[in-house]
Amino acid sequence: MIDFGFTLSKSSTVDLNKVDRSRYDQLVKLVPTARMCMNCGSCGATCTVSEYKGMSVRKVLTGIQRGEDVRPMLSSCMLCGKCTMVCPRGINTRNLVLTLCKIYD
Amino acid sequence: MIDRIPSGFHPFVIPFLIGMAFVLLYCFGAMIRVLYELSWQDRKKFFLSLLNPKILLKDIKDIFLNCLIHVPLWKRNKLFGYMHSSIAFGWFMIILLGHIEVLLFVPGRINLFYYPIFFNYFVAEDDVTLRGSLLFFLMDFFLLMIMSGIALAMARRVKNYMFGVKRMARPTFLNVVGLYSLWAIFPLRWLAESFTAHISGGSFLTIPANWLFRQFLGNELYMLPTWWAYSIALCVFMCVLPFTRYMHIPAEMLLIPMRNAGLKVRSSRKGFARVEFFSCPNCGVCIDACPMTVDNGNVKDCTVYLTRQLRRGNEERIQEISDKCLLCGKCEALCQVGVEGPGLRILERARRDYTVPFNYPAADKSVDKNHKVLYFAGCMTHLTPSIGRNITELLRKANIDFTWLDQQGGLCCGRPMFTAGRIAEAKAIVANMEKLILESGCDTLLVSCPICYKMFREQYNLPGVEIVNYIPFINNLINTGRIKVEKSDICYVYHDPCELGRGCGMYDEPRKLLGRSAGIAEAQQNREESICCGGSLGSLSLDFAQRENMTKAALDNLYTSNADAIATACPLCQATFARYADRPVKDIAEIVNQQVI
Structure with a gap:
């Protein structure tokens, strides 16, 4: 490999045709308000554990829509409910996290 | 004859x-x-x-x-x-x-x-x-x-x-x-x-x-x-x-000796719990008591229906009923036979299986050592920062040597996890918190959130540390003359938060403290009959929109007093009421701090 003095970063393209969205579909069936997320990030900004594990319900939601593994974030949630209180769309975030913790296999 | x-x-x-x-x-x-x-x-x-x-x-x-x-x-x-x-x-x-x-x-x-x-x-x-x-x-x-x-x-x-x-x-x-x-x-x-x-x-x-x-x-x-x-x-x-429902006649005769013997519910289906749900006479007091039944909604999710479905073993309905409840405890407080609606629901939630395990995220947190008083604000106080600010100001005015355990956030007492039925996970949070608090070498843990306070009182083992709610603490500061307050002419109606009133039995102390710094009025339903603000973290499945009517009904009850403003002692109640109230909603700490001379 020739050293050009720079490297190419890994592609971050998400091919929505190829990702597994089954978990997201399952989730919105059980927690319909999950559809209402507009990615404002209020949940992550208030999150008690975001400083430790980067937890944010917004990231969890985008993550499962892209078929990523969000279990490290889910397993750190203490269910304190601050994200529920600040969510401008009224998403039941605690129920969302608990449901995901249940349906992940 | x-x-x-x-x-x-x-x-x-x-x-x-x-x-x-x-x-x-x-x-x-x-x-x-x-x-x-x-x-x-x-x-x-x-x-x-x-x-x-x-x-x-x-x-x-x-x-x-x-x-x-x-x-x-x-x-x-x-x-x-x-x-x-x-x-x-x-x-x-x-x-x-x-x-x-x-x-x-x-x-x-x-x-x-x-x-x-x-x-x-x-x-x-x-x-x-x-x-x-x-x-x-x-x-x-x-x-x-x-x-x-x-x-x-x-x-x-x-x-x-x-x-x-x-x-x-x-x-x-x-x-x-x-x-x-x-x-x-x-x-x-x-x-x-x-x-x-x-x-x-x-x-x-x-x-x-x-x-x-x-x-x-x-x-x-x-x-x-x-x-x-x-x-x-x-x-x-x-x-x-x-x-x-007439089964309550023989069942209650077993329930009373069992309760007097000091038995507690350990499972939501067996043993003592079975006696409890057979003792339900279906009188319907819990339907009127339940804050969810405003406008005749959610009537079928009251404790009387929980006991009925538990007797029938209807799994789907049991799950729905136990997930919806706000756990405000009013049904239990008013129940004529003492069916523990919230307790049964938490145990019912504990039966669920979660495939994603919980890892305590804040294990490397450290705390300032060698202060007498350790102040713990809790997650909800971080959403209503004025409560934390006013309490710390009061502590400084009274020259109390204290440190703020969660000033940077990042710590939860474990109560939400506990009420969600994840008992082992909640115990992991408790164990880490106990370690942190004992390491600090404090002798008093000051808590400004009744949700955390209930958790600390009931689930924590902290030898040598006195756990106090901020209300009696501030009352004590006034009693000992460390701070002085004057009375304002604003009249407040005091809302009893579920976890402080029914949860910890504290009804008179907040009224005493509020009465020292402002006028006080009473709502139609108060003390153990106080209505949940609707913001409770006890409910897992109630959505934001479904809670609006409950909050408004609780506010209508407070408006019956014709007070100028609403006072409460819980950050969650304050945040929830402030959303819909037509008059100011304040925490007692804010009111007292304003009136300090």
Whole structure:
């Protein structure tokens, strides 16, 4: 490999045709308000554990829509409910996290 | 009094005997099952409590006052109390007097089970009836008392509001059968005794009826059919009893000694919990109490339906009901028999399986050491930062040496995890927090959130650390003269937060503190009847939009006081009310800090 003095970063393209969205579909069936997320990030900004594990319900939601593994974030949630209180769309975030913790296999 | 039927038997007693045998066998079997389901420690505790004369005496007193006289119902509504105690106590007295009659007049028949019940059929009056006239009078008196209670029960079907209860649980088919057979028993007994009153004697109720019937009916022809009907009504009632709400009659007699023995619910389905949900009389007090039932919504998610579905084993509904509840505890506070609605729901939530394990994220957190007071604000206070700021200002004004444990956030007390039923996960949070608090070397843990305060009080083991809520703490600062406050002329209505009031039993301290710094008014429903703000983290499945009406109903209750502003002692209540309230909502800490001189 020739050293050009720079490297190419890994592609971050998400091919929505190829990702597994089954978990997201399952989730919105059980927690319909999950559809209402507009990615404002209020949940992550208030999150008690975001400083430790980067937890944010917004990231969890985008993550499962892209078929990523969000279990490290889910397993750190203490269910304190601050994200529920600040969510401008009224998403039941605690129920969302608990449901995901249940349906992940 | 002499025996009229030489054999002492007539076929009409057979239905009664069948019903009685069935209900006794069923209850005995159920009791054995419950005792078998208890852990051996609980079983030992229960049996030992029966040997302790002090507890045994309390058991008897409680059973008498609760099951027969229905004292809690009298306290709630006089008419409601009379309706129940007239039937329960009257029936008990009739059975007791029946036995006394048999013992006095035909002592040889006392071994016959049915004799005291059908006494008037089997005996005939002789020339020394005077000895029995008091008993006859009492029999008729208690019968009249029961029938007045049944008349009230019928009136209740039409005019429910007279009894202080607005809504009742929808009766099941068998409940209706049980209800009508119960209503039928006593008028039929009166008729049966009336038709035989010229043979076996009677008193003010039965003798005039006997005379009246003789004028146009004649008595002999109707004697047997009414005794048959009376016996059949008893049989029907006792045969459906185990499958209806009337099961609370025998179940409560087991619940009271078990509770007095100090037993706790350990599973939502077995042992003590089973006694609890069989003790639910379906009175519907919890429907009116429940903050979710505003505008007649969510009625089927009240504790009365939880007990019903637990008896049926309807898994889908049990899950729905237990996830929806706000866990405000009002149903438990008002329940006449003490069914622990919130506790059963938490245990029910604990039965769920989670495939994603919990890893405590804040294990490397450290704390400033060697301060006397450790202040813990909690997650919700971080959303209403003015509470934390005002408390720390107050502490500085009082020259208290303190440090703020979670100033940078990142710590949860574990209560939300606990109420979600993830008990082991909550214990992991508790263990880490205990370590952190004990490391700090503080002697007082000051908590400004009642949700955390309840968790610290009940689930934490912190030797040498006093856990105090900020309300008594500030009260103490004023008492010892470390801060001084003057009274403002704004009038506040105090809202009792669920976790502080019903959860920790703190009602007077906040009022005392608020009264020192401002005027105070009371809402229509306050203290243990205070209405949940609707923001509670207890509910898992209630969405934001579904909570709006609950918050508005709770606010309407507070507006009844006509106060200028609302005061509360919980950051979650404050944040929830502030969203919809038409007047300022303040925490007591903010009010006190403003008034410090």
